[in-house]
Amino acid sequence: MDIEGLRRQIPTVQKMAYFNTGWEGPSPVPVIEAIKERLEYESYNGPSSPEVLESAESIARQAKEAVAKLVNASPDEIALTENTTEGLNVVLNGLPWMAGDEIVTCNLEHPSVLLPSYNLQQRAGVKVKVVILSSNSTHDEIVSKFEEALTPKTRMVFLSHIEYSCGLRMPIKRIRRLTQGRGIWMLLDGAQGPGHVRLDMRDIGCDFYSMPGHKWLLGPDGTGALYIRKEMLEQVRPVRVGYRFAKSFDQAGNFVPLTDSIDKFRVSTTSAPLRAGHLEAVRFHQRIGSDTVEQRSLAQAARLKTALSAIPGVRVTSPLEGPECTGLVTFTIEGVAPADAVAAMWKTQRILTRAVAFPSGIRASVAFFNTDDEIARLAEAVRGLAKAPKPRA
Numbered sequence: 001m002d003i004e005g006l007r008r009q010i011p012t013v014q015k016m017a018y019f020n021t022g023w024e025g026p027s028p029v030p031v032i033e034a035i036k037e038r039l040e041y042e043s044y045n046g047p048s049s050p051e052v053l054e055s056a057e058s059i060a061r062q063a064k065e066a067v068a069k070l071v072n073a074s075p076d077e078i079a080l081t082e083n084t085t086e087g088l089n090v091v092l093n094g095l096p097w098m099a100g101d102e103i104v105t106c107n108l109e110h111p112s113v114l115l116p117s118y119n120l121q122q123r124a125g126v127k128v129k130v131v132i133l134s135s136n137s138t139h140d141e142i143v144s145k146f147e148e149a150l151t152p153k154t155r156m157v158f159l160s161h162i163e164y165s166c167g168l169r170m171p172i173k174r175i176r177r178l179t180q181g182r183g184i185w186m187l188l189d190g191a192q193g194p195g196h197v198r199l200d201m202r203d204i205g206c207d208f209y210s211m212p213g214h215k216w217l218l219g220p221d222g223t224g225a226l227y228i229r230k231e232m233l234e235q236v237r238p239v240r241v242g243y244r245f246a247k248s249f250d251q252a253g254n255f256v257p258l259t260d261s262i263d264k265f266r267v268s269t270t271s272a273p274l275r276a277g278h279l280e281a282v283r284f285h286q287r288i289g290s291d292t293v294e295q296r297s298l299a300q301a302a303r304l305k306t307a308l309s310a311i312p313g314v315r316v317t318s319p320l321e322g323p324e325c326t327g328l329v330t331f332t333i334e335g336v337a338p339a340d341a342v343a344a345m346w347k348t349q350r351i352l353t354r355a356v357a358f359p360s361g362i363r364a365s366v367a368f369f370n371t372d373d374e375i376a377r378l379a380e381a382v383r384g385l386a387k388a389p390k391p392r393a
């Protein structure tokens with residue numbers, strides 16, 4: 001991988017040590033140009049002219065095809081969304097729930113998993129069961145806790161592929177195997193998945209996987225995709241609907257809904273420039289290759305964990321080795337509040353990380369473009385904070 005050549009295409013990394021791709025990735029020039037070009041094309045050529053409308057459809061189709069290829073699914077199983085949370089809501093609120101059904105999730109989850117689940121609990125009488133894990137639970141421990149939590153009433157397992165707070169990669173295939181043949185749906189929050197680790201929907205075997213374009217894929221805000229396994233499509237009824245939901249309708253109250261096409265989730269007008277950026281982001285990623293990106297990110301994250309672990313007063317809370325690891329590295333500095341450490345590193349050194357909660361810490365997202373030098377700078381900055389005199393309690 002030509003890291004320097006790739007970095008030259010990412011303007012943000014010329015200006016700072018960027019360790020926050022898990023929140024939002026820095027777009028490369030081809031993505032920025034694709035958005036600009038499309039916006040100009042629409043603005044200068046009649047935004048509703050037949051050519052512009054037709055090419056907008058073509059961009060959406062290509063984006064779906066590109067995402068489908070990236071995750072080994074069919075384009076008929078991919079809906080374009082604006083972000084991960086939207087896709088999770090589409091599924092959760094569109095399935096036929098019965099009072100007493102149980103959703104099993106875990107305590108490390110992002111609010112985008114917990115809050116839609118709690119909302120459903122209040123609205124539809126389902127019960128949310130929270131499995132208690134720690135940031136360095138092993139896959140064996142996680143699988144056995146999920147196995148214990150499943151009951152004949154379990155209707156869904158809903159969790160992140162990669163936990164945002166600590167980077168723990170969940171044993172989703174093993175959990176899937178536990179649920180198979182028991183009428184249990186599997187919905188995955190893939191916010192930290194695409195552009196970070198290799199994805200294969202057929203291999204995972206989940207029913208639903210929701211993902212963003214704006215994080216590790218380095219696409220623009222306002223882009224994402226939802227995978228719905230073909231066999232599940234008819235079970236999910238859109239909750240927000242527009243004219244694409246109708247197979248036929250008239251002005252007299254007659255209406256036949258579309259049931260068997262992913263197009264039923266397209267609500268109304270969207271932004272073709274952003275879709276063009278999303279498409280280009282997937283292409284940019286594919287030119288490097290998911291395996292190459294994942295291996296590089298893992299290697300650089302391991303380098304950072306080793307450096308941090310050697311600093312007195314610093315504790316890495318992310319998994320240290322094994323299949324649980326990813327490019328997300330979370331750590332604490334004794335006597336320093338995570339938000340203060342994040343602010344100090346940004347202000348004095350232009351190093352961008354973020355504070356996370358549950359468990360609380362400083363999170364560095366280590367992406368393929370992060371260099372050895374940037375990792376050394378981050379570790380040095382942490383060493384400085386760890387050594388600084390602390391106010392007496």
Ligand SMILES: Cc1ncc(COP(=O)(O)O)c(C=O)c1O
Pocket residue numbers: 022023083084085086110112113160162163164189191192211212224
């Ligand atoms: C695990 C997880 N879920 C959901 C989200 C929200 O993602 P989005 O902004 O794409 O809705 C994030 C964002 O950081 C996340 O890490």
